[in-house]
Amino acid sequence: MATDISKHAHTGIQDVEQLTIAPLRHPWRNVAVAIVLVLVLALLYSVATNPEFQWPVVGRYLFDPLILRGVVMTLVLTAIIMVLACVGGTLVALMLISPSRLLSVPANLFVWFFRGMPALVQLIFWYNMALLFKQIGLFIPFYGMVFSIPTNDIITPFVAAVIALSLQESGYMAEIVRNGLKSVGRGQTEAALCLGMKPSLLMRRIVLPQSMRVIIPPTGNEMINLLKTTSLVSTIAVGDLLYSAQSIYARTFETIPLLLVASAWYLAIVSVTTVGQSYLEFHFSRDEAKAKPSLLNSIASQLFSFRRRSRS
Amino acid sequence: MNHFERFGVDPNTMIHAAGVRKNFGPLEVLKGVDLTVSKGSVACIIGPSGSGKSTFLRCINHLEEVNSGLILVDGNFVGYRLQGDTLHELPASAICQRRAEIGMVFQHFNLFPNMTVLENLIEAPVRVRKEPVAQAREHALELLRRVGLEAKRDVYPRNLSGGQQQRVAIARALAMKPKVLLFDEPTSALDPELVGEVLEVMKDLAQGGMTMVVVTHEIGFAREVADTLVFMDGGVVVEKGDPKEMIANPTSQRTRDFLGRVL
Ligand SMILES: Nc1ncnc2c1ncn2[C@@H]1O[C@H](COP(=O)(O)OP(=O)(O)OP(=O)(O)O)[C@@H](O)[C@H]1O
Numbered sequence: 028m029a030t031d032i033s034k035h036a037h038t039g040i041q042d043v044e045q046l047t048i049a050p051l052r053h054p055w056r057n058v059a060v061a062i063v064l065v066l067v068l069a070l071l072y073s074v075a076t077n078p079e080f081q082w083p084v085v086g087r088y089l090f091d092p093l094i095l096r097g098v099v100m101t102l103v104l105t106a107i108i109m110v111l112a113c114v115g116g117t118l119v120a121l122m123l124i125s126p127s128r129l130l131s132v133p134a135n136l137f138v139w140f141f142r143g144m145p146a147l148v149q150l151i152f153w154y155n156m157a158l159l160f161k162q163i164g165l166f167i168p169f170y171g172m173v174f175s176i177p178t179n180d181i182i183t184p185f186v187a188a189v190i191a192l193s194l195q196e197s198g199y200m201a202e203i204v205r206n207g208l209k210s211v212g213r214g215q216t217e218a219a220l221c222l223g224m225k226p227s228l229l230m231r232r233i234v235l236p237q238s239m240r241v242i243i244p245p246t247g248n249e250m251i252n253l254l255k256t257t258s259l260v261s262t263i264a265v266g267d268l269l270y271s272a273q274s275i276y277a278r279t280f281e282t283i284p285l286l287l288v289a290s291a292w293y294l295a296i297v298s299v300t301t302v303g304q305s306y307l308e309f310h311f312s313r314d315e316a317k318a319k320p321s322l323l324n325s326i327a328s329q330l331f332s333f334r335r336r337s338r339s
Numbered sequence: 340m341n342h343f344e345r346f347g348v349d350p351n352t353m354i355h356a357a358g359v360r361k362n363f364g365p366l367e368v369l370k371g372v373d374l375t376v377s378k379g380s381v382a383c384i385i386g387p388s389g390s391g392k393s394t395f396l397r398c399i400n401h402l403e404e405v406n407s408g409l410i411l412v413d414g415n416f417v418g419y420r421l422q423g424d425t426l427h428e429l430p431a432s433a434i435c436q437r438r439a440e441i442g443m444v445f446q447h448f449n450l451f452p453n454m455t456v457l458e459n460l461i462e463a464p465v466r467v468r469k470e471p472v473a474q475a476r477e478h479a480l481e482l483l484r485r486v487g488l489e490a491k492r493d494v495y496p497r498n499l500s501g502g503q504q505q506r507v508a509i510a511r512a513l514a515m516k517p518k519v520l521l522f523d524e525p526t527s528a529l530d531p532e533l534v535g536e537v538l539e540v541m542k543d544l545a546q547g548g549m550t551m552v553v554v555t556h557e558i559g560f561a562r563e564v565a566d567t568l569v570f571m572d573g574g575v576v577v578e579k580g581d582p583k584e585m586i587a588n589p590t591s592q593r594t595r596d597f598l599g600r601v602l
């Protein structure tokens with residue numbers, strides 16, 4: 028064998044260029060593709076022809092004012108909770124990495140508790156806060172009660188939803204942010220300190236921006252999860268997307284089409300979020316990227332990831 | 340505030356360290372280091388691995404707190420305020436102000452990867468010294484010209500060679516107009532053919548009158564550029580003096596052994 032190879036090597040460049048490569052065949056992959064294709068076609072056929080889907084009804088309700096109000100509520104809830112969770116999560120993460128145990132132990136307890144409790148349980152709990160505290164007020168020792176308001180006036184279903192879900196989300200975000208902060212090497216901190224940067228400044232300008240590329244991808248996932256989790260608030264009568272759909276089909280009994288309407292909206296919002304995420308990812312890894320992703324490109328690359336071949 | 344007089348130190352001194360001790364838990368790393376570096380001079384520190392060279396450098400700019408002993412930079416403590424006979428620990432913001440006057444160059448460059456070369460240089464002058472951006476840019480470009488990297492101003496550090504990164508790191512330290520520059524093995528992470536360009540920049544700085552403390556394994560550089568050569572071993576300064584003389588006839592056996600191994 029060895030002599031064969033050396034013989035080839037001596038026959039000159041032209042011969043080498045004439046060598047062809049027979050790609051490895053994947054027969055079983057073709058079988059799998061065929062099966063998947065058949066299944067997808069069958070599914071599409073039944074979806075298109077089964078009258079129970081009631082597509083005309085779906086079309087009628089897709090832009091119904093009540094549904095649109097639900098969409099807005101879902102978006103507002105997700106946005107408010109996400110912002111609160113990012114701020115809260117960052118604070119808790121800074122406490123987690125603090126050398127002072129007086130800060131890190133409470134932060135660990137916070138994460139343990141709020142991440143461990145099911146979202147639905149927390150929602151119902153905050154919704155029923157009035158059972159625990161009838162009044163909420165500010166009491167100053169030696170002065171007396173400053174003000175006092177019935178709990179139910181403050182903790183409306185909307186407020187209960189925001190508090191419950193942002194506490195839980197903060198727990199998740201704290202872990203994500205902490206991992207991001209840990210991913211920035213000690214050398215960066217030391218270099219910044221040696222340039223006279225205060226700890227707060229170096230956190231803001233050096234450590235946080237660098238940790239972003241580790242923080243953003245899981246945060247995008249969290250946001251998509253949160254968007255879907257907000258549908259739980261329909262159980263405490265907050266008028267979100269699912270609640271709107273439910274309130275319509277409670278009247279008309281067109282259950283399936285209205286669930287389809289809600290699903291379409293959830294999917295649409297998630298898709299837009301995904302594009303936004305890839306833009307953010309690009310922004311925080313400018314030093315690596317060569318060209319800005321175009322809108323279409325980023326959608327396409329999120330939906331399909333083509334296998335790159337080493338030989339073209 | 341200048342405490343040199345009170346401690347009987349020549350006013351022409353930049354760094355004065357006396358009896359510096361430092362331990363990490365039970366491990367005593369510095370066991371009473373004395374060193375005086377006068378203004379505008381270059382001290383090179385050599386010594387075997389683990390002898391405490393980096394630790395000593397990091398004590399000078401208070402990245403590490405000393406356990407006992409005295410370090411004055413330009414007549415002042417970096418981490419403390421002297422009142423009567425008591426050293427009061429300073430808050431972080433005050434330490435940072437003083438640390439800004441002491442530049443440091445690291446073995447692994449530690450450039451900020453999320454910023455371009457120019458942004459790396461103007462970050463601290465603008466954010467710490469509150470210099471106007473235009474002025475900081477101008478100064479930064481002048482420094483980049485000095486290290487021969489003006490063309491790379493808008494490039495991100497990861498797209499530079501090691502030698503170029505280290506020259507940017509030196510320029511970044513200079514952008515704060517420091518009184519002293521500390522170098523911790525600035526060429527140890529570089530490919531051999533890139534060492535020269537960095538040493539060239541450092542030689543220029545030395546000739547320009549910059550006070551420098553350089554931990555290095557480049558004995559040739561030390562012999563040529565240093566005013567004082569310091570040999571550290573086991574957490575103490577074993578021998579110090581004129582570099583050419585010391586390399587030619589080391590007085591201590593430990594110095595002789597070490598030089599024999601690295602030359
Ligand atoms: N933060 C730390 N915690 C505990 N031990 C440390 C710490 N930093 C340094 N040491 C120890 O102190 C000793 C001296 O370290 P130092 O880095 O000062 O040596 P060095 O002379 O710079 O060596 P090298 O030439 O390898 O860089 C080593 O034994 C090291 O393990």
Ligand SMILES: [Mg+2]
Pocket residue numbers: 392393394523524
């Ligand atoms: Mg070292």
